[in-house]
Amino acid sequence: MKHKTFFWFVLPSSLAMLLFIFVPIVSVLVQSVYVDHEQVIKEVENCGPFGCTTTTAVDQEATQALQQASPLGRFAGLDTYLDRSHLAIDEVRAAWNSSNGMAEFYAKVVNLPFYKAMSFTLAYTFIVTPLVIIFGFIIAVAVNSATRKIRGPLIFFSLLPMMVTPLVGSLIIFWMVDARGVIGAALQYLAGDPDLSVKASTPLTWVMLMVYGVWHSAPFAFIVYYAGLQTVNSDTLESAMIDGASRWEQIRYVIIPHLLPLTTFIALMQLMDNFRVFEPIVSFSASAHATSLSWAIYNDLGGETRQLSSAAATSVLTILGIAILLTPVLVRTWRDFSRK
Amino acid sequence: MLLRKLIVATSLILSANAAYAGCGATAGRVNIVGNEFPAIHTVVNAAKACADDNVSVSANLTADHQKINLAGLQGNPAEYTSAIIANSSIVALINEDVIRPLDDLVARYGQDIPKSNLITVDGKVMAVAFMANAQHLVYRKDVLAEIGVEPPETYEELLEAAKLIREKGIMENPVGGAFASGWNLATEFVNMYLGTGGEFFKPGTAEVAINNAQGVAALEMMKALSEYMNPDFLTHDSNATGAEVEAGNVALMNMWGSRVGVLMDEDGAEEVVYSNVAVGGPMTVAGGSVPATTLWWDGWTVAKNISDEDAEATFLALMAGTSPDILDDETMAQAVWMIDGYEPAPVNEGVFAAIKAQAKPYPMLPYMGLLHTALGDNLSDYLQGKESAEAALADIEATYTTAAKEKGFLN
Numbered sequence: 001m002k003h004k005t006f007f008w009f010v011l012p013s014s015l016a017m018l019l020f021i022f023v024p025i026v027s028v029l030v031q032s033v034y035v036d037h038e039q040v041i042k043e044v045e046n047c048g049p050f051g052c053t054t055t056t057a058v059d060q061e062a063t064q065a066l067q068q069a070s071p072l073g074r075f076a077g078l079d080t081y082l083d084r085s086h087l088a089i090d091e092v093r094a095a096w097n098s099s100n101g102m103a104e105f106y107a108k109v110v111n112l113p114f115y116k117a118m119s120f121t122l123a124y125t126f127i128v129t130p131l132v133i134i135f136g137f138i139i140a141v142a143v144n145s146a147t148r149k150i151r152g153p154l155i156f157f158s159l160l161p162m163m164v165t166p167l168v169g170s171l172i173i174f175w176m177v178d179a180r181g182v183i184g185a186a187l188q189y190l191a192g193d194p195d196l197s198v199k200a201s202t203p204l205t206w207v208m209l210m211v212y213g214v215w216h217s218a219p220f221a222f223i224v225y226y227a228g229l230q231t232v233n234s235d236t237l238e239s240a241m242i243d244g245a246s247r248w249e250q251i252r253y254v255i256i257p258h259l260l261p262l263t264t265f266i267a268l269m270q271l272m273d274n275f276r277v278f279e280p281i282v283s284f285s286a287s288a289h290a291t292s293l294s295w296a297i298y299n300d301l302g303g304e305t306r307q308l309s310s311a312a313a314t315s316v317l318t319i320l321g322i323a324i325l326l327t328p329v330l331v332r333t334w335r336d337f338s339r340k
Numbered sequence: 341m342l343l344r345k346l347i348v349a350t351s352l353i354l355s356a357n358a359a360y361a362g363c364g365a366t367a368g369r370v371n372i373v374g375n376e377f378p379a380i381h382t383v384v385n386a387a388k389a390c391a392d393d394n395v396s397v398s399a400n401l402t403a404d405h406q407k408i409n410l411a412g413l414q415g416n417p418a419e420y421t422s423a424i425i426a427n428s429s430i431v432a433l434i435n436e437d438v439i440r441p442l443d444d445l446v447a448r449y450g451q452d453i454p455k456s457n458l459i460t461v462d463g464k465v466m467a468v469a470f471m472a473n474a475q476h477l478v479y480r481k482d483v484l485a486e487i488g489v490e491p492p493e494t495y496e497e498l499l500e501a502a503k504l505i506r507e508k509g510i511m512e513n514p515v516g517g518a519f520a521s522g523w524n525l526a527t528e529f530v531n532m533y534l535g536t537g538g539e540f541f542k543p544g545t546a547e548v549a550i551n552n553a554q555g556v557a558a559l560e561m562m563k564a565l566s567e568y569m570n571p572d573f574l575t576h577d578s579n580a581t582g583a584e585v586e587a588g589n590v591a592l593m594n595m596w597g598s599r600v601g602v603l604m605d606e607d608g609a610e611e612v613v614y615s616n617v618a619v620g621g622p623m624t625v626a627g628g629s630v631p632a633t634t635l636w637w638d639g640w641t642v643a644k645n646i647s648d649e650d651a652e653a654t655f656l657a658l659m660a661g662t663s664p665d666i667l668d669d670e671t672m673a674q675a676v677w678m679i680d681g682y683e684p685a686p687v688n689e690g691v692f693a694a695i696k697a698q699a700k701p702y703p704m705l706p707y708m709g710l711l712h713t714a715l716g717d718n719l720s721d722y723l724q725g726k727e728s729a730e731a732a733l734a735d736i737e738a739t740y741t742t743a744a745k746e747k748g749f750l751n
Contacts, residue, residue: 288720304709
């Protein structure tokens with residue numbers, strides 16, 4: 001392709017990426033290194049139906065003057081990144097110096113909001129991603145070996161969890177695991193403990209969120225693998241059969257190597273998706289037990305006073321986190337590519 | 341002759357209608373954003389009746405109003421010409437300077453608005469209140485009669501009653517409460533802390549001061565209450581707590597006055613439940629004299645970044661929406677209306693008791709929202725037994741201080 005043709009070919013998508021991906025990220029970056037103006041506070045008398053009280057309010061005129069002088073706010077550099085709600089450098093150092101042993105250090109660190117969110121986000125990502133790949137593969141192989149007649153309905157039902165809106169899907173499970181719900185009551189019966197409550201226990205809440213994550217995402221892996229299975233070379237499979245390979249050996253030595261590039265693709269997508277885990281925490285009302293980076297952003301913006309700089313800093317940290325997570329997979333893909 | 345009379349009469353009726361339809365405004369755009377519950381629907385529907393050829397009235401009522409109202413008021417011209425808010429959420433709008441003082445409009449059109457409904461900040465009218473709300477005791481008459489106990493007036497009495505109910509095997513978890521982690525849980529702490537006589541900030545400053553004996557006492561009472569609650573209490577908001585009452589699992593709770601009506605109607609519960617739900621006054625805690633609850637008002641504002649014509653139309657439409665004309669048999673019980681001609685129903689006695697007991701209004705401080713968020717994020721660790729009360733309070737103070745520095749309230 002000529003350079004000129006190539007240029008006109010990619011121009012629309014580059015423009016779109018510049019406008020919808022690059023510019024917003026730059027704006028978030030800029031937001032994260034600035035904080036609000038100093039608020040000029042004055043004493044005022046507030047009156048209402050319940051009487052008058054002397055209280056404080058923001059002095060609008062004085063604050064507006066400050067705002068006009070520097071519209072972006074005060075430059076804070078990396079202060080927001082390093083404060084207690086984010087990387088908490090000082091607090092982590094203090095915890096390190098005052099702790100006897102790793103267990104105490106860990107307990108102190110996960111009490112800090114960023115590391116609390118990180119501990120769940122990482123656990124979720126590294127447990128859910130492999131499980132999604134394994135379950136997706138098993139379902140794909142099972143559906144592929146079913147008779148043609150029932151394959152259509154089977155595919156439809158296997159895809160259902162992915163089609164259900166995440167908020168609705170998690171609400172359904174939320175009520176099922178309630179102490180008086182189907183699953184909750186069954187668990188109480190099985191454990192022989194009438195006081196067992198999934199929603200009241202941190203480990204069980206984590207398990208519930210991860211089970212939901214696998215349930216919701218396995219169909220994605222399934223449909224990708226199922227498509228891949230249609231391209232397996234039947235000659236290779238037949239010759240493997242003639243050589244006396246068992247069903248397991250066929251899967252191990254023919255199908256899995258054939259589907260490996262797809263696994264890289266699924267792993268990439270799932271690592272990104274799972275690192276941004278958010279909906280289940282909101283709809284399971286699980287924030288007392290588990291928080292994630294995305295939830296922290298939502299929480300900063302959802303309060304009565306919006307904390308834009310804090311949310312922006314968490315967003316940038318999320319982007320960095322995803323970049324770090326994806327590096328090994330991307331390096332691998334690049335190596336495969338250059339080998340060819 | 342007859343024809344002429346008819347024409348005159350018809351034109352009179354038409355002109356009267358036109359005057360009513362515009363509610364006095366000649367032209368303008370009205371767009372209201374607000375929370376979603378029956379009383380607000382009533383107000384907005386009455387305001388919508390002001391629409392005519394020249395005045396357009398629309399509204400967006402949603403439980404997520406707080407997440408959109410600031411953005412919707414910041415544009416110029418603003419998308420919304422009015423936000424219906426409460427005493428907590430008005431602060432964010434005042435902080436960002438997006439609502440206009442109403443003094444001139446009140447002077448011109450608002451002679452009929454009761455003086456006490458005008459919310460003034462630093463001498464300027466910033467909002468007009470139309471209803472009051474508070475949390476107070478809600479209990480089951482039959483259950484308290486069975487254990488032979490009078491409705492509790494203090495949280496300590498409530499705990500004793502809960503103990504008796506559990507011991508007699510009537511209910512396993514007789515206490516309810518909106519303890520859902522986040523905004524609800526923070527509100528319960530605000531109530532309890534005010535009941536112990538605590539102050540949230542060092543006077544006149546944005547420096548938080550809750551890590552003290554009152555803070556610990558408030559937390560300990562909340563923990564004691566949670567022992568008698570459904571183990572899932574950290575996921576129960578007001579709606580879920582109401583459902584627990586309707587299911588017959590709860591006999592005692594501190595609940596919003598505006599949410600008791602649905603517990604007393606025939607929907608969703610057995611007769612033994614809905615006919616026995618009763619309201620009491622707010623409770624005190626730890627021998628304090630101030631009730632452990634907060635007073636709330638709901639009111640309307642007018643956006644700053646809109647034309648004077650739109651502001652006038654908005655003012656007139658909402659004044660009509662909160663006029664005595666909206667009160668009828670159906671709307672009367674929807675809220676504690678601060679409107680002439682309102683007659684309290686038994687369901688509203690709790691809110692009136694809270695006003696009479698001189699409960700404190702929820703603080704209208706520019707930085708209270710940040711403390712509320714910090715409380716909501718950090719209280720659950722203590723209630724789950726993961727850390728001590730002092731450690732939880734220290735976490736709250738640290739979270740608040742970090743946020744207040746970022747927002748420029750502290751240096």
